[in-house]
Amino acid sequence: xxxxxLRSLSAMPLVNRLPTGPYYGILAEFATPADLYHACERVRDxxxxxxxxxxxxxxHGLEGAMGIRRSPLPWIVLGMGLTGAALGFGMxxxxxxxxxxxxxxxxxxxxxxxxxxxxxxxGVLFAALGAVFGMLGLNRLPMHYHPLFRxxxxxxxxxxxxxxSIESWDPRFDASATGKLLESLGxxxxxxxxx
Amino acid sequence: MxxxxxxxxxxxxxxxxxxxxxxxRLPVIGAVCALLGAVGCAILGPANxxxxxxxxxVSFMFFLSLAVGALFFVLIQYATQGGWGIVVRxxxxxxxxxxxxxxxxxxxxxxxxxxxxxxxxxxxxASDALLQWKAPYLNVPFFLIRAALYFGCWSFIALLYxxxxxxxxxxxxxxxxxxxxxxxxxxxxxxxxxQTFASVDWIMSLTPHWYSTMFGVYFFAGAFVGFIALLSxxxxxxxxxxxxxxxxxxxxxxxxxxxxxxxxxxxxYIAFCQFFLIWYANLPEETIWYRARMEGSWMTVSLLLMAxxxxxxxxxxxxxxVKRKGATLAIGGAWLLAMHFVDLYWQIMPTxxxxxxxxxxxxxxxxxxxxxxxxxxxxxLMRRQxxxxxxxxxxxxxxxxxxx
Numbered sequence: 001x002x003x004x005x006l007r008s009l010s011a012m013p014l015v016n017r018l019p020t021g022p023y024y025g026i027l028a029e030f031a032t033p034a035d036l037y038h039a040c041e042r043v044r045d046x047x048x049x050x051x052x053x054x055x056x057x058x059x060h061g062l063e064g065a066m067g068i069r070r071s072p073l074p075w076i077v078l079g080m081g082l083t084g085a086a087l088g089f090g091m092x093x094x095x096x097x098x099x100x101x102x103x104x105x106x107x108x109x110x111x112x113x114x115x116x117x118x119x120x121x122x123g124v125l126f127a128a129l130g131a132v133f134g135m136l137g138l139n140r141l142p143m144h145y146h147p148l149f150r151x152x153x154x155x156x157x158x159x160x161x162x163x164x165s166i167e168s169w170d171p172r173f174d175a176s177a178t179g180k181l182l183e184s185l186g187x188x189x190x191x192x193x194x195x
Numbered sequence: 196m197x198x199x200x201x202x203x204x205x206x207x208x209x210x211x212x213x214x215x216x217x218x219x220r221l222p223v224i225g226a227v228c229a230l231l232g233a234v235g236c237a238i239l240g241p242a243n244x245x246x247x248x249x250x251x252x253v254s255f256m257f258f259l260s261l262a263v264g265a266l267f268f269v270l271i272q273y274a275t276q277g278g279w280g281i282v283v284r285x286x287x288x289x290x291x292x293x294x295x296x297x298x299x300x301x302x303x304x305x306x307x308x309x310x311x312x313x314x315x316x317x318x319x320x321a322s323d324a325l326l327q328w329k330a331p332y333l334n335v336p337f338f339l340i341r342a343a344l345y346f347g348c349w350s351f352i353a354l355l356y357x358x359x360x361x362x363x364x365x366x367x368x369x370x371x372x373x374x375x376x377x378x379x380x381x382x383x384x385x386x387x388x389x390q391t392f393a394s395v396d397w398i399m400s401l402t403p404h405w406y407s408t409m410f411g412v413y414f415f416a417g418a419f420v421g422f423i424a425l426l427s428x429x430x431x432x433x434x435x436x437x438x439x440x441x442x443x444x445x446x447x448x449x450x451x452x453x454x455x456x457x458x459x460x461x462x463x464y465i466a467f468c469q470f471f472l473i474w475y476a477n478l479p480e481e482t483i484w485y486r487a488r489m490e491g492s493w494m495t496v497s498l499l500l501m502a503x504x505x506x507x508x509x510x511x512x513x514x515x516x517v518k519r520k521g522a523t524l525a526i527g528g529a530w531l532l533a534m535h536f537v538d539l540y541w542q543i544m545p546t547x548x549x550x551x552x553x554x555x556x557x558x559x560x561x562x563x564x565x566x567x568x569x570x571x572x573x574x575x576l577m578r579r580q581x582x583x584x585x586x587x588x589x590x591x592x593x594x595x596x597x598x599x
Contacts, residue, residue: 060599070515074515078513105475105477106477113467113470113471113474113475114475116467116471117471
C-alpha cells in the first residue's frame with residue numbers, strides 16, 4: 001500500500017475508519033504474476049495513488065512496479081530508540097546523582113559507564129516497540145473487517161490468484177473508466193465492490 | 196559440460212586494468228612512498244630507536260590487521276557460500292596476499308624486541324614476581340616460535356586461497372569453490388586462535404603486567420572494521436577510476452556499508468565491554484592500562500575514539516542513501532580507516548609516552564614505509580590479475596545481486 005501520511009494519521013489503528021462512499025473500489029483478478037506485474041506498472045503510470053496489489057507469495061520487484069515509496073518506519077524506530085536511550089540514561093542519572101545519591105563501590109554519583117547497559121537496553125526495547133507498533137499503525141492493523149472480503153474470487157488470494165484493488169477515493173477513480181482500464185490490462189475478471 | 200565451463204559472465208577485459216590506466220602506476224607510487232619513508236627512518240631512527248620501533252609497530256599492526264581482516268572476510272564468504280560479495284572478493288584476496296610481505300616487515304619488530312617489550316629484559320624479569328610467573332609464555336625463544344607459527348598459518352591459508360581463486364579464473368572448475376568451502380571452517384578456527392594470540396603477543400604484552408581476556412576479540416573487531424573500511428574506499432575508488440564501474444553496483448556498496456556499520460557497532464560493543472568490566476571491578480592490575488589512557492592528552496584520544504569510532508559514524512552510516520552513494524560511503528570508510536589507526540596508536544603508544552601524546556615524524560616515516568610496501572604489493576598483483584574472480588560459479592548471482 002503506498003504510504004500516505006495523512007491517511008495514516010486520520011485512520012488510527014484502533015478506529016479502523018475507512019472513508020465513506022457508495023463503492024469501496026474495483027477489484028481485478030490476474031492469471032499470472034507476470035500479468036499482475038505489468039498491470040501494476042500501467043496502473044502506477046496512470047497516476048493512481050490509493051490502490052494495492054495482492055498475491056499469494058512475494059513477487060520479486062513488485063514494489064518497484066507499483067512505485068511504492070520508502071516507508072517512514074525507520075524514522076519512527078530511530079525516534080523511539082533515542083527516546084528510550086535518553087529515558088534510560090536520564091532515569092539513572094536522576095536516581096543515582098540527584099534523588100538518592102549513594103556511594104556504590106567507590107564510584108562517583110554520576111558513574112556514567114554503569115548506566116550504559118540500561119541505556120542500551122531501553123534504547124533497543126523502545127526501538128523494537130516502535131518498529132512493531134509503528135508497523136501495525138502504518139498498516140492500520142488490527143483490522144477485523146475489510147470490504148475486499150465481500151468478493152468471492154478474492155478468497156483465492158492465498159491460493160493461486162493475483163489481484164489489483166483500486167480504491168474509490170483515489171482522485172483518478174471512475175467506476176466505469178477504471179474498470180475498463182483494468183480489463184484492457186488483461187484482467188481475468190473485474191468486480192465493483194460496495195463499501 | 197565443456198560449454199557450461201566455457202560460459203563467462205564477464206569478459207576478462209571488463210575486469211582488468213587497461214594499459215595506460217593510472218592505476219598501473221600504483222606499484223611505482225607505493226615504492227616512492229616506501230623509499231621516502233625509509234630515508235626518513237634512516238635519518239631520524241638512529242637518534243631515537245625506541246620511537247622508531249614503536250612507530251613501526253603501530254604502522255605494521257595497522258596494515259597487518261587489514262590483511263588479517265581481509266582473510267576473515269573471504270573465508271566467511273566461502274564458509275557461508277555467500278553470493279553477493281563475489282565481485283569484491285578479489286579486493287580481499289589481493290589484500291591478504293600481502294601477508295608474506297608483512298612477515299618481512301615484521302623483522303624490524305624483532306630487531307627492536309628489547310626496546311619494545313619489557314619482559315624481554317632478563318634483569319626486569321629477575322626483580323619481578325609477576326613477570327617470572329609469566330616467563331614460561333613471555334620469553335624470547337617462544338615468542339619467535341609463535342610469530343613463525345602465526346605467519347606460517349596465515350601465509351599458508353592466504354596463498355592457498357589466492358592461488359586457487361586465480362587458478363579458477365583459467366580453468367573455471369566449480370570444484371575449486373567446493374574444496375575451498377570445506378577448508379574455510381577449519382581455517383577460520385585457526386585464524387581466530389592465531390590472531391588472538393598474535394594480538395596478545397604483539398600489543399597486550401607491551402604492558403606485561405596487564406591482561407584482558409577480551410583483547411583478542413577486540414583486535415579482531417578493529418581489524419575487520421579496518422578491512423571493510425578499506426574495501427569501501429577501494430571499491431568506490433575503482434568505480435571512480437572507471438574500473439569495475441559496471442560490475443560493482445550501488446547494491447554491493449550498500450552491503451559493504453551495512454557490514455561497515457554493523458562491525459563498527461561490534462567494535463564499540465567489545466571496546467566498551469572490555470573497559471566497563473575493568474572499570475567496574477576496579478582491580479589495580481587491570482586498571483593500570485586504562486589509567487594510562489585516561490590521564491592528560493591520552494584522555495583526549497580516548498574521547499576522540501568514543502566520538503569518532505562510534506557516535507559520529509553511527510549516525511552518519513545509519514541511513515540508506517549514504518551507503519548506496521559512492522562518495523558518501525567512501526567518506527565514512529576513509530574516516531573509520533583513520534579511526535582504526537588512531538585505535539592502534541592509542542593501544543600501543545602510551546607504553547612509550549605515558550606522559551601524553553607525542554606525535555613524531557617517525558610515525559609518518561614508518562607509515563610511509565609499511566604503507567608503501569602494502570600499496571606496491573597490492574598494485575603489482577592488481578596489474579597481473581583479473582580484478583574479479585571471472586569464473587566463480589556464483590559470479591552471475593553476485594552481478595545480479597539486489598537488496599530487497
